[in-house]
Amino acid sequence: MADANACVAPRIGLPELAVVVWPEPSDEDEQAERAGLHWKTRALIDWAAGRPFAWVDDEITDTDRAWVSAHHRGQALLHRVDPRRGLTEPDYVALKEWLHQVSQGRPLA
Numbered sequence: 001m002a003d004a005n006a007c008v009a010p011r012i013g014l015p016e017l018a019v020v021v022w023p024e025p026s027d028e029d030e031q032a033e034r035a036g037l038h039w040k041t042r043a044l045i046d047w048a049a050g051r052p053f054a055w056v057d058d059e060i061t062d063t064d065r066a067w068v069s070a071h072h073r074g075q076a077l078l079h080r081v082d083p084r085r086g087l088t089e090p091d092y093v094a095l096k097e098w099l100h101q102v103s104q105g106r107p108l109a
Contacts, residue, residue: 004056008087012096020047036063042071050074052102054095058083075102 005016022040029039041064044055052075060080068076077098081091 008056008092008095011092012099014099020044036061037067038064041067044068045072048072048074048076052076054079054098056081056087056091056095 002019004019008014009016020040020043023043025033025039029042032042033039038057038059038061040055040057044053045068050073054077056079058081060078065078068078077095079091079094079098081087
């Protein structure tokens with residue numbers, strides 16, 4: 001959560017950014033999770049409210065990516081990291097490239 005401002009942001013040249021304070025998962029979230037959707041996904045889309053966002057997590061799945069694509073009108077990067085390694089240099093490069101594209105207003109591939 002807020003650790004990203006101390007650990008990630010300085011490495012890729014970002015100022016301190018707002019972070020999501022996760023609500024307790026609801027019964028509906030738990031049902032969606034059983035269907036393969038992470039319990040954070042819907043809360044994140046609500047919080048983003050159409051703004052571009054990057055989500056870095058070790059539990060992101062193709063189900064989450066598909067749901068975000070169908071329900072979020074803004075640009076989004078769902079970047080999965082290997083939980084055994086944490087953030088590595090290629091992860092930082094991917095985040096920096098995505099942020100550069102978003103800041104330049106270029107469509108994302």
